[in-house]
Amino acid sequence: MMQIVYEELIVVNLQAENAEDVIRQIGKLMNERGFVKDSYTGAALAREIESPTGLQLQNIGIAMPHAASEHVEKAGVCIAQLASPITFMHMGMPEVEVEAELIFMMAVLDPQAQLDSLQKILTVFSSSDIPIAFKQAGSKEELHQVAVTHLGIA
Amino acid sequence: MNKQVKILCVCGSGTVSSSMVAEKLKEKLGERGFAVSTVEAMPSTVDSELAAGGFSLVACVSPVYQELSIPKVNAVALLTGLGESDVIDECVRILGS
Numbered sequence: 001m002m003q004i005v006y007e008e009l010i011v012v013n014l015q016a017e018n019a020e021d022v023i024r025q026i027g028k029l030m031n032e033r034g035f036v037k038d039s040y041t042g043a044a045l046a047r048e049i050e051s052p053t054g055l056q057l058q059n060i061g062i063a064m065p066h067a068a069s070e071h072v073e074k075a076g077v078c079i080a081q082l083a084s085p086i087t088f089m090h091m092g093m094p095e096v097e098v099e100a101e102l103i104f105m106m107a108v109l110d111p112q113a114q115l116d117s118l119q120k121i122l123t124v125f126s127s128s129d130i131p132i133a134f135k136q137a138g139s140k141e142e143l144h145q146v147a148v149t150h151l152g153i154a
Numbered sequence: 155m156n157k158q159v160k161i162l163c164v165c166g167s168g169t170v171s172s173s174m175v176a177e178k179l180k181e182k183l184g185e186r187g188f189a190v191s192t193v194e195a196m197p198s199t200v201d202s203e204l205a206a207g208g209f210s211l212v213a214c215v216s217p218v219y220q221e222l223s224i225p226k227v228n229a230v231a232l233l234t235g236l237g238e239s240d241v242i243d244e245c246v247r248i249l250g251s
Contacts, residue, residue: 051166051197051216055234068167091171092215092230111173111194118174126235 004077004106004117005151008033010144011080012137014103019088020045023065026078026105035076035107036067043067044105054088054098058128060135061098063088064121066106075114077121078105079147081135102134120151156189159249162203163229164214168196171215171233178232179213182242188249210249 009030016022027041044067047053054063063086080103090096104121108114124130130150137143161179165171176192183190195203197218204212204223212222213229225248231237 047166053166053171055230056236057234058236064171066167066170068169090230091233092217092228094217106170108170108173111169115173115177118170119177122174122178122233122235125233126238 001116001153002075002114003153004075004114005079005144005147006033006076007140007144009035009076009078010140010147011078012140012143013083014080015083016086019048019063019086019100022063022080022082022086022103023048023105026065026080026103030076030078030105030107035072035074037071037073040067040071040107043071048088052089052091052094054090054100055125056090056096056098057125057131060102060131061085061088061100062102062104062125062131063098063100064104064106066108069109069111072107072109074107075109075117076107077117077151078103079134079143080105081137081143102131117151124150156184156187157249158189158191159183159210160191160193160208162200162209162212163192163194164197164200164212164216164218165194166196166216168194168199175213175215175229175232179229179245182232182238183245183249186242186246211245213245
């Protein structure tokens with residue numbers, strides 16, 4: 001089991017103009033923290049246009065932008081609460097819009113080595129209430145704690 | 155004895171979302187009596203992967219627009235959990251025939 005939750009990748013109240021701006025801001029943060037290469041943001045933006053990553057969950061809209069492993073330095077997930085919902089297009093249904101309130105931007109080095117983490121993320125997405133706990137966390141510390149509880153190493 | 159099936163999982167980068175879909179298919183179809191092996195691909199590599207043969211199904215979370223020689227299902231529900239059982243039922247119907 002690999003660690004993917006880091007306090008330095010937890011963001012609350014992210015102000016952004018649109019989906020591209022979200023990806024640019026978080027990509028920059030992940031790059032500055034050493035999780036992704038300089039090429040990651042551009043690759044994630046290109047991927048988002050070709051194959052969007054918005055997901056309408058039971059009680060909340062989210063997005064999980066990411067780029068291929070070749071752009072990644074270190075495994076991690078940036079979890080960001082948006083100050084106000086941002087429109088992403090839905091994964092697999094590019095004509096459907098999602099008003100995303102949470103972003104899970106992933107840096108995956110080796111999917112096979114990180115299957116436990118990916119499964120934990122899927123469990124969060126499929127839950128009716130856990131994503132709401134991510135949304136309602138009132139501070140960076142609280143959001144980090146929620147993330148550790150649900151995505152951390154046991 | 156579980157029925158062996160091979161599924162091509164397609165997402166934009168051919169890594170992250172497709173691996174999530176692959177794990178879900180192995181788990182859920184395993185419960186329905188299938189031994190699932192998967193290969194992950196991106197839309198641009200679907201045709202070359204399929205040419206290798208042996209696939210029963212393509213599970214996509216990224217749009218695949220071209221005509222395929224085998225059935226294709228939209229697997230996004232496996233990531234959100236919404237309508238997941240419908241997708242699994244559809245896979246079972248295709249794989250069982």
